[in-house]
Amino acid sequence: MKKLQELLHATARLKLFKPFAAVFETLEGIIFGPTEITAGAPHVVDNIEIKRYMTVAIIALLPSTISGIVFFGWRVLLMIIASYVAGGIVEVAFALIRKREIEEGFLVTGLIFPLILPPTAPIWVVVVGSAVGVFFGKEVFGGTGRNIFNPALVGRLFVTIAFPQIMSASWQKPFSDAITTATPLASYKSAGELTGLMDLLMGSVAGSIGEVFRIGIIAGGIFLMLTKVANWRIPVSYLASVALFSWIGNLIAPDLVAPPLFQLLAGGLLFGAMFMATDPVTSPFNHESKFIFGGLCGLVTVVIRSFSGYTEGVMFSIIFMNALTPLIDHFVLKVKYRTAK
Amino acid sequence: MALTLLTVFAAAVLTHNMALTYLLGMCPFISLSRSLRTASGMGIAVVFVVTLTAIINWPIYNLILVPTGTELIYYIVFIIVIAASVQLVEMIMERFFPPLQAAFGIFLPLITVNCIVLAVSLFMVIREYNYLTTVVFAFGSAVGWTIAIVIVAAINEKLRLIADIPKGMTGPGIIMVILGIIALSFLGFAGVVNL
Secondary structure (H helix, E strand, O other): OHHHHHHHHHHHHOHHHHHHHHHHHHHHHHHHOOOOOOOOOOOOOOOOOHHHHHHHHHHHHHHHHHHHHHHHOOHHHHHHHHHHHHHHHHHHHHHHHHOOOOOOHHHHHHHHHHHOOOOOOOHHHHHHHHHHHHHHHOHHHOOOOOOOOOHHHHHHHHHHHHOHHHHHOOEEOOOOOOEEOOOHHHHHHHHOOOOOHHHHHHOOOOOOOOOOOHHHHHHHHHHHHHOOOOOOHHHHHHHHHHHHHHHHHHHHOOOOOOOHHHHHHOOOHHHHHHHHOOOOOOOOOOHHHHHHHHHHHHHHHHHHHHHOOOOOOHHHHHHHHHHHHHHHHHHHHHHHHHHHO | OHHHHHHHHHHHHHHOOOOOOOOOOHHHHHHHOOOHHHHHHHHHHHHHHHHHHHHHHHHHHHHHHOOOOOHHHHHHHHHHHHHHHHHHHHHHHHHHOHHHHHHHOOHHHHHHHOHHHHHHHHHHHHOOOOHHHHHHHHHHHHHHHHHHHHHHHHHHHHHHHHOOOOHHHOOHHHHHHHHHHHHHHHHHHEOOEOO
16 A cells, blocks of 8 residues: 555656646545644644545435435436536646645535436536536635535536526436426426325435435435534524424415425425535534524525425525625624624 | 515515626626625615615606607606716715715716616616606615625625635626626526516
8 A cells, every 4th residue: 555655656756747746646635545634723633634524425425326326227327427527627627727736525516416416417417517516616716615605506506597498307206217397396386286205205206316315315414413514503494494484384375385394305405404505615604693594595495495486496595595604604793792792 | 555566676676686687787896895894885875876866767757758758868867867866975975974985985976877776767667667666666676786785795705715716717707706606596586576
C-alpha cells in the first residue's frame, strides 16, 4: 500500500503531469484518506475533514441507491455514472483552470442528482442537469462549502423547467416497463385518489429513483442525524410543518389539500427533508433559524403541492428557502444579540 | 372585492414579481444589492414612489387623457409625473434622512428611470385596472421588488464572507446567476394566483 502511494507521488511530481496535480491529490485522498491530522480549528484534534462528512452522507444514501437499481434496473447505474462524469468534468475543469484542489463535495452531489430524477429520464438530461447544477449551483460561487443553493437541486430545477414534457412523463412503477405519468401526488391532483400508505412505504409506486423506497430513506436519515452530519432540527421541523399545514388545509379545503399522512409519505418530501434540506452549507447555522427554515419549507411545499400547476413542491421550497437562508440568519442573530444585551 | 385585491397583491409579489418574472428595474437592483442597508432603503423608496405615482397617474389617465382623447401622449405624461414625484421624495429625504440620502448618492434620482415605476403605470393601462386595484397592484409590485432585492442583498453579504467567486463572475455576473436561480424557484408558484 505504502509503495503504491509513493509511486503515485513520484508520477505526480513528473513535469509532464504538473498541470494535473490536483487530480493526483484527489486520487490519493480518496484511496488513502488524509495523512495529516489537523491541529487547529475547526477540526480540533481528530483527522475528520470534509471527506468523512461525504463518506457518511454516501453511506446514508446507499439504501436509496441500491433500491433504485433493484427497482428500476441497471439503467439507473448508467445514469449515476453519467452524472458523475458530466459533473466531474466541470469540477475538474474548474480546479485545473483556477489551480485549486478538487473538492470531494461533488461525490455526494453527483450521487443525489440522478436519485431525484424520474427513472426513464434520457441520459442526456442527466448530463445536462448535472453539469448545470455543478457549474451554476456550486462552481461559480467558488466550490464546495461556498455555495448558496443546493447544486443537485439547481440541476433538477433547471431540467424540470427546461424540459417539462420529458420530466413529467417518464415515471415508471418499480419492476415494470410501462411508462406512466401518475405518481401518487399526480393521481391525487387529477382524480383525488389516495395511494395506500403501505405501498408508499415499501416503494411500490411511481416516483423518482431514490424517493420510492421510503423505509431506506428513513433509515439513512436517522443514520445521518445520529452521526450528526445532518442536524435533526431541519427534518423534524420540515416534516412537522408539512403535517400541520396539510392538516389545517385538509380541514378547510379537502378537495385541494391532501391529508397529512399521505403528504408526509408521498413524493420527494422524505428524501428532500433528510438529504437535501439538511445540507450544512446551504441551510442556516443557528438553531432557531433552522426551525424557521424547516417550518417555511413545509409551508411552501404544501402551498405548491395544493394550489400550483406543479404536483411536487419539495425542490422549489428548498431552493426558495436556500435563497432566504442568509436573511433568516441575519435577523435571528440580530434578535439574539438584542436580547443578550 | 377584498378577495380580488388580495389576489392581485399576492400575484404581484409572488407569481408576477417585477424583478424575478419581468426582470425589470435591473440597474438599481444590481448596483444597490451589495448591502442589506442600502437595499432595504432603496426598497422603501421604491415602494413609496411606485405607489405614489400610481395614485397620481390613474386619475390623470382616466379622468383627463381618456375624456379628451389624448391617450397618445400618456408615456410623456407618466414620465413627467414620475420625475416630479422622485424630486419630492429626494427633497423629503434631504431634509429628514440625510445619511440615507448620502448612501443612495446617484441612485435616488435614478428611480426616475427605474423601469418598474413606469411599468406599473403602463400595466395599469393595459390591464384596465380600476382605481383601488391599481393602488394595490402598484404597492404589491413594489413590495415584491423590495423582497427580491433584500433577499439578494443578504445573499451578497454572506457571499462576501464565504465565497471565492471566479474573477469574471464577480459583481453583476454573480447577481444575475443568483437572480436566475431564485426566479426558477419562484416559478413553482405558477398557477397559485393569477392576474
